[in-house]
Amino acid sequence: MKILKLSMFFLFLLGSLACGLTSASAPTQVEATNPPSATPAPPTEIPPTFTPSPIPNTPTPEVQQFFTENFQGDYEKNWSYFLRAGKKEDFSLSKTSDGLLFELKGLGIYSYLVYQPFEYKDVRIDATVENIGVNDNNVTLFCRYSVASGWYEFNIYSSGLYDMFFTKPDSAGNLNYGLIANGGSNKINMGKAINKYSIICTKDSLTLFINGVKTRSVGIPAYALENGKVGVSVSSFGQTPVQVKFREVKISQP
Numbered sequence: 001m002k003i004l005k006l007s008m009f010f011l012f013l014l015g016s017l018a019c020g021l022t023s024a025s026a027p028t029q030v031e032a033t034n035p036p037s038a039t040p041a042p043p044t045e046i047p048p049t050f051t052p053s054p055i056p057n058t059p060t061p062e063v064q065q066f067f068t069e070n071f072q073g074d075y076e077k078n079w080s081y082f083l084r085a086g087k088k089e090d091f092s093l094s095k096t097s098d099g100l101l102f103e104l105k106g107l108g109i110y111s112y113l114v115y116q117p118f119e120y121k122d123v124r125i126d127a128t129v130e131n132i133g134v135n136d137n138n139v140t141l142f143c144r145y146s147v148a149s150g151w152y153e154f155n156i157y158s159s160g161l162y163d164m165f166f167t168k169p170d171s172a173g174n175l176n177y178g179l180i181a182n183g184g185s186n187k188i189n190m191g192k193a194i195n196k197y198s199i200i201c202t203k204d205s206l207t208l209f210i211n212g213v214k215t216r217s218v219g220i221p222a223y224a225l226e227n228g229k230v231g232v233s234v235s236s237f238g239q240t241p242v243q244v245k246f247r248e249v250k251i252s253q254p
Helices: 002-023
Strands: 067-069 079-085 091-096 099-104 110-120 123-131 137-146 150-157 161-169 175-184 194-201 205-210 213-219 228-236 242-252
Touching: 099 110, 099 228, 110 137, 123 137, 123 228, 137 194, 137 242, 150 194, 150 205, 150 228, 161 205, 161 213, 175 213, 228 242
Parallel strands: none
Antiparallel strands: 067 242, 079 110, 091 099, 099 242, 110 228, 123 194, 123 242, 137 150, 137 228, 150 161, 161 175, 194 205, 205 213
């Protein structure tokens, strides 16, 4: 009986061990991982080298053939003056806020201002002129000017008269004046006033306008000049100071 109990005990013990072995869960396998690699630092960014932009050259103003001159810039680069008569110390040119002032402090001064860059065949000149001095002067517009051959000039006097001359130098350098036409006009604003004078020089005629009114037109004589420079002039006579301002001078095609 005792042997039977021992046998049953051993059988029970063996059964318990077998159950324990089958019910134990298998150990969880840990997946091997590679050690983390060090993240490379981003490359240091090199700042761009600053290259200053080149400063563009200031364009040189183009010399113009047809334009309106108001004498606010460096007009001296393209215009030059000469005195036909009178003393240089009694004459001056000065820029103002609204034009170019001719000032003649002596008597009998004939001053000329020439536009040098171009010579013209057919041309029109319009000048807006203000008299701010004595009422004893004349304003001149001229065309086809050259030192060797002479020029045509249109003179408008503060007294209300006008004339046209062919001015020609002789072999000795003296100027001879040949009268082409003359007359009077009630369109001239006398005294301290503003006038607009215009001339047209073409192949076969010379024409004068005073304040928009066609005043005189004549055919060019046989001694016609073919081309030349253009310009303006102011003269003094028996009273001073003569002060005449050119507000603008327009050179155009007729």
